[in-house]
Amino acid sequence: MTAPVPMTKVPVTIVTGFLGAGKTTLIRHVLENAGGRRLALVINEFGDVGVDGEILRSCGIESCPEENIVELANGCLCCTVADDFIPAIEALLAHEKRPDHIIVETSGLALPKPLVKAFDWPPIRSRLTVDGVIAVVDGAAVAAGRFADDPDEVLAQRAEDTAVDHDNPLEEVYEDQLLCADLVILNKADLLDEAELARVTAEITGAIPSAVKIVPTREGKIDADLLLGMAAAAEDDLAQRPSHHDAEEGHDHDDFDSFVLELGPVADPAALVARLAAVAEQHDVLRMKGFMDVAGKPMRLLVQGVGTRFRHHFDRAWTAGEPRRSRLVVIGEKGIDRAAIEAALAA
Numbered sequence: 001m002t003a004p005v006p007m008t009k010v011p012v013t014i015v016t017g018f019l020g021a022g023k024t025t026l027i028r029h030v031l032e033n034a035g036g037r038r039l040a041l042v043i044n045e046f047g048d049v050g051v052d053g054e055i056l057r058s059c060g061i062e063s064c065p066e067e068n069i070v071e072l073a074n075g076c077l078c079c080t081v082a083d084d085f086i087p088a089i090e091a092l093l094a095h096e097k098r099p100d101h102i103i104v105e106t107s108g109l110a111l112p113k114p115l116v117k118a119f120d121w122p123p124i125r126s127r128l129t130v131d132g133v134i135a136v137v138d139g140a141a142v143a144a145g146r147f148a149d150d151p152d153e154v155l156a157q158r159a160e161d162t163a164v165d166h167d168n169p170l171e172e173v174y175e176d177q178l179l180c181a182d183l184v185i186l187n188k189a190d191l192l193d194e195a196e197l198a199r200v201t202a203e204i205t206g207a208i209p210s211a212v213k214i215v216p217t218r219e220g221k222i223d224a225d226l227l228l229g230m231a232a233a234a235e236d237d238l239a240q241r242p243s244h245h246d247a248e249e250g251h252d253h254d255d256f257d258s259f260v261l262e263l264g265p266v267a268d269p270a271a272l273v274a275r276l277a278a279v280a281e282q283h284d285v286l287r288m289k290g291f292m293d294v295a296g297k298p299m300r301l302l303v304q305g306v307g308t309r310f311r312h313h314f315d316r317a318w319t320a321g322e323p324r325r326s327r328l329v330v331i332g333e334k335g336i337d338r339a340a341i342e343a344a345l346a347a
């Protein structure tokens with residue numbers, strides 16, 4: 001184990017990783033195995049249903065009481081650092097019982113570097129330090145080439161315009177997240193065979209500095225002592241963390257689109273998920289998630305899709321007075337056909 005952070009600075013761990021990589025799953029595991037630490041969470045999500053906050057709050061874990069969970073549901077943390085993030089983190093520090101450690105879950109589309117930069121501002125760096133940037137990677141998505149340039153597309157673009165920037169937006173976000181990391185969590189190892197795991201590990205190793213370790217995990221299960229207490233002080237070596245967006249002030253999310261669908265009561269969860277998976281496949285949806293109202297059931301159904309891979313389970317009972325709704329966040333690349341998706345799911 002590395003030495004604890006000296007002084008009284010509160011350590012902050014930034015958990016980054018593309019849509020659906022397993023950030024919330026990992027954080028939940030850390031909360032459940034916090035080893036007596038008093039934790040606080042800042043959660044930022046793309047799409048305004050606040051699913052991640054709900055998942056983490058609903059586990060009612062002692063290490064992280066509700067008042068220590070702050071959700072910044074709208075917008076992107078990396079673009080609203082001064083307006084939203086700093087005040088949120090200051091509010092956590094002002095609590096009577098100051099947290100021992102703060103964990104920040106960025107949205108899957110956020111670039112971590114602007115966030116780390118915020119910790120270099122004098123009023124912030126005197127009180128907080130970035131203990132480590134953790135990049136969670138969806139091993140199965142990397143193995144499937146999700147973040148690699150499509151060679152045919154590059155050739156087609158080149159034919160039209162020799163000066164075209166052939167990076168695809170997924171690859172850009174993914175690389176920015178990897179290149180900012182102090183530790184890479186290669187999650188969803190259960191979906192890879194040994195050869196694939198070796199290939200993906202080698203691919204990532206080739207892209208990151210040699211000092212950065214890669215740890216394979218299933219369901220984000222990693223020892224909290226490994227994750228918390230890295231003492232990386234990431235705010236001190238920003239220059240070592242290159243980004244595709246170094247020349248810009250912030251970035252926009254024009255490359256991605258998200259919307260929320262109201263689906264009405266669900267009769268058959270398995271049939272719904274089969275339809276969602278078909279729609280995700282047909283329309284190249286990156287992420288779907290939400291809570292569903294299943295007719296006749298006292299529990300709400302949590303549905304999660306990453307690409308075409310879906311999971312669903314009843315997570316808790318609807319509470320008295322809580323509106324029973326079926327709301328689904330859908331995220332895709334720019335141009336995703338909302339009308340067609342809506343029509344397919346309304347049918």
Ligand SMILES: Nc1nc2c(ncn2[C@@H]2O[C@H](COP(=O)(O)OP(=O)(O)OP(=O)(O)O)[C@@H](O)[C@H]2O)c(=O)[nH]1
Binds near residue numbers: 052
């Ligand atoms: N097979 C498999 N599925 C996993 C693993 N870890 C997480 N998942 C599933 O992947 C889906 C997404 O997990 P999350 O933890 O919500 O991912 P996230 O990175 O927080 O997602 P966003 O916040 O939307 O970017 C869920 O259905 C998880 O149950 C894993 O190790 N193996």
